[in-house]
Amino acid sequence: MFEKKLTAAVEKLSETGINLADAVFAFAWGDRLFITKQGFNLSKTDDKSLIELKRDNIGENELNALSEEGRAAISILKKKKNVGAVIFTAPEYAALAAEGKRSIPPILDDMAQIVGTSLPFAETGREAGKINAFRCCVLTVRGLFATARTTEEAVTATLVAEKSARCYIKAKALGGAKRIPRWHAVLMHIVYKIKYSKKNIERQKEGE
Amino acid sequence: MDELALRNELRELGIRMVNENLVQGTWGNASLRIDDRYMLATPSGLDYLSLKPEDMVVVDIYTLEYPAGGLKPTSEKGIHAGIYRARPEIKCVLHSHPLNSSVYAAAHAVLPLKTEEHKKLFNNDKIALAEYGLPSTDKLVKNTLAALKEANAVFMKNHGVTCCGPSGEEALNTLRVLEKLAEL
Numbered sequence: 001m002f003e004k005k006l007t008a009a010v011e012k013l014s015e016t017g018i019n020l021a022d023a024v025f026a027f028a029w030g031d032r033l034f035i036t037k038q039g040f041n042l043s044k045t046d047d048k049s050l051i052e053l054k055r056d057n058i059g060e061n062e063l064n065a066l067s068e069e070g071r072a073a074i075s076i077l078k079k080k081k082n083v084g085a086v087i088f089t090a091p092e093y094a095a096l097a098a099e100g101k102r103s104i105p106p107i108l109d110d111m112a113q114i115v116g117t118s119l120p121f122a123e124t125g126r127e128a129g130k131i132n133a134f135r136c137c138v139l140t141v142r143g144l145f146a147t148a149r150t151t152e153e154a155v156t157a158t159l160v161a162e163k164s165a166r167c168y169i170k171a172k173a174l175g176g177a178k179r180i181p182r183w184h185a186v187l188m189h190i191v192y193k194i195k196y197s198k199k200n201i202e203r204q205k206e207g208e
Numbered sequence: 209m210d211e212l213a214l215r216n217e218l219r220e221l222g223i224r225m226v227n228e229n230l231v232q233g234t235w236g237n238a239s240l241r242i243d244d245r246y247m248l249a250t251p252s253g254l255d256y257l258s259l260k261p262e263d264m265v266v267v268d269i270y271t272l273e274y275p276a277g278g279l280k281p282t283s284e285k286g287i288h289a290g291i292y293r294a295r296p297e298i299k300c301v302l303h304s305h306p307l308n309s310s311v312y313a314a315a316h317a318v319l320p321l322k323t324e325e326h327k328k329l330f331n332n333d334k335i336a337l338a339e340y341g342l343p344s345t346d347k348l349v350k351n352t353l354a355a356l357k358e359a360n361a362v363f364m365k366n367h368g369v370t371c372c373g374p375s376g377e378e379a380l381n382t383l384r385v386l387e388k389l390a391e392l
Contacts, residue, residue, distance in 0.1 A: 107314040109343050109367045110235055110305055159232060163307060167314040170392050174315035180366050184342060196253070 002027045002034045005085075005151040007045045012155050013089060014042070018162065022143070024066075024088040026073035027151065031055045033077050038067050068124070069142065076131060076147055083131075083147045085154040090143035091162035096169055098139045104168045105179040111164040112185035113192035114157050119164060134189055137161045153196075214240050214248050215261035221376050222256035225304065230383050231256065236304035236368070237282035240376060241292050245269065247301075249288060251279035269293055286349040291372050294353060298372045300379035305368035308390035312337075313363045319390060329385060332359035340365040361386050 006025050013020060020042055026035040033053040040049040053062055055078060063071055073086040097104055097119075104119040106112040111119070116135035123140070130138050131147050136157055138145045144161055148154040171177035180188075209217075221238050225231040239249040248264045250256070265281035267274045269289040274281050282288070288301040305313075312319055312335070319335040321327050338355035341348030352370055356362040360382050361371045371386060373379035 107366060108305070108310060113343075163232070163310065166307065167311045170311045171315035171317075173392050174312065174317040177314040178316045178366065180340075188343065 001029065001032075002050060002151070003045060003047045006036065006049060009087065009151055009155050010042055010045055013087075013158060016159060017092075018158060019090040019092060019095075021090060022067065022069070022088075023090070024069045024073050024086070025151075026070070026077055026086040028055070028077045028084050033058075033074060035066065035070055035074060038065070038070065069145075072124070072145065076145070080131065080147065082149060084149045085147070085151040087146045087151075087154045087158055088143055089146075089158055091158070091165070093166035093169055094139055094144040094162050097165040098141050098143075101141075104139070104164055105177075106182070106185035107168060107171070107177040107179055108164055109180070109188060110160050112180055112188040114153075114160045115164060116189050117182060117185040119161055134186060139165070211242060211248070211266075212261065214242060215264045217376050218248055218250065218264050219259055219261050221300070221302070221380060222250055222259055224380060225302070225383070226256045228384060230302075230306050230380075230387060231304045232306075236302070236306075237284055237288070238303070239267075239282075239285075239288040239292075239301050241269075241299045242266065244296070247288060247292055249281040249285055252282050254279070283344040284348075286344075286346065287352050287370060290349050290353045291356065291370075295358070295372070297374055299374050300376040301370065301372045302379050302383050303368065303370045304383065306383070306387045308387050308392070309363060309369040311392060312390055313365060313367055313369065316365050317363075319363070321389075326385070326389065329382060330360050332357075332361075335359075335386065335389075336362050338362050338364045338370075340367070343367065 033055050034050045036049050069088040076086050101121055103121050115137050119137055119139055120130040121139045122130050136147045146154045146157040148157050168177050218240050237250045239247045241247050247267050247269050249267050251263050251265055265274050267281050267285050269292045284303050291298055291301050318337050321333055327333050336355045339351040341351045363369055371379050371383040373382050
């Protein structure tokens with residue numbers, strides 16, 4: 001069901017240089033969840049790359065077959081009914097930023113719009129609670145979780161989060177990145193979600 | 209040049225910006241001057257690679273009006289129109305959030321230009337920095353125009369960059385060179 005979206009997401013992230021080693025892609029469709037198998041073949045994604053789970057009835061063996069990030073992705077999908085896709089990757093600058101174990105404040109308009117009012121740091125992917133209505137990505141020492149209503153939005157969130165981490169780190173050479181006032185960031189995030197909500201949900205449906 | 213040729217040129221500019229990694233996804237926008245009254249602008253929120261010549265939107269540079277019932281022009285049309293109103297020699301405006309320039313925008317940093325070649329290309333001795341304004345607001349338009357003055361490029365605090373030129377090719381080259389100069 002989601003193999004075309006998985007292939008498109010892998011292609012888009014690969015061509016922009018995102019590190020997909022140990023990547024996890026998880027999708028929700030009603031009471032059905034789909035997640036990539038551990039070690040799935042990035043160069044040949046198909047229906048065999050994905051495992052299907054029942055949202056309300058996931059066995060312990062099924063969970064144990066997943067990586068820590070895979071379990072975290074499933075946990076996010078189960079808890080957040082408005083999340084339709086979770087992508088875990090290990091982008092270069094997000095990893096560097098995570099070494100500082102600190103959240104990245106809103107420093108760019110597109111970050112505030114798409115990623116949210118900050119890019120929080122979590123010790124482990126299990127801290128899914130840091131993802132909320134105003135923050136759709138989480139930085140961990142092992143990589144970046146991006147969540148969104150659709151797969152395309154989650155890919156975009158991954159790219160913008162990595163760009164934000166890159167700017168945050170590189171701006172240190174210029175005296176450091178300056179943050180956007182919080183209420184501006186909140187406003188931009190809300191406006192973005194409203195503006196692109198209907199169009200993107202329709203696009204997700206069309207793709208299935 | 210007739211309008212169809214301009215529509216094709218604008219579509220081509222968008223594709224080249226994507227292919228040269230000067231714009232990501234649907235973020236950023238481009239326009240070409242049609243005449244003293246109208247510009248042709250990229251539509252809002254659509255992927256450059258999927259745009260067709262007929263998707264480009266004619267916008268009045270004085271009233272910002274555009275034909276009803278069709279695609280909406282970029283929400284940053286005010287910046288484009290403002291530059292065309294103030295600078296009759298400008299035929300193309302590009303607004304983007306490319307990787308390297310965004311670092312300067314986030315750091316609120318000015319980029320000094322050292323060579324005569326670059327000073328001539330950008331028509332300034334530095335890449336100036338526009339004060340912050342929320343996206344798509346009059347404040348952002350006003351701040352961008354105030355910082356740009358007669359130059360061909362400006363960083364926009366916490367936002368991105370705007371470049372312009374007497375042709376599409378020259379504006380694109382300005383953006384390309386700026387992105388290279390901004391690499392840290």
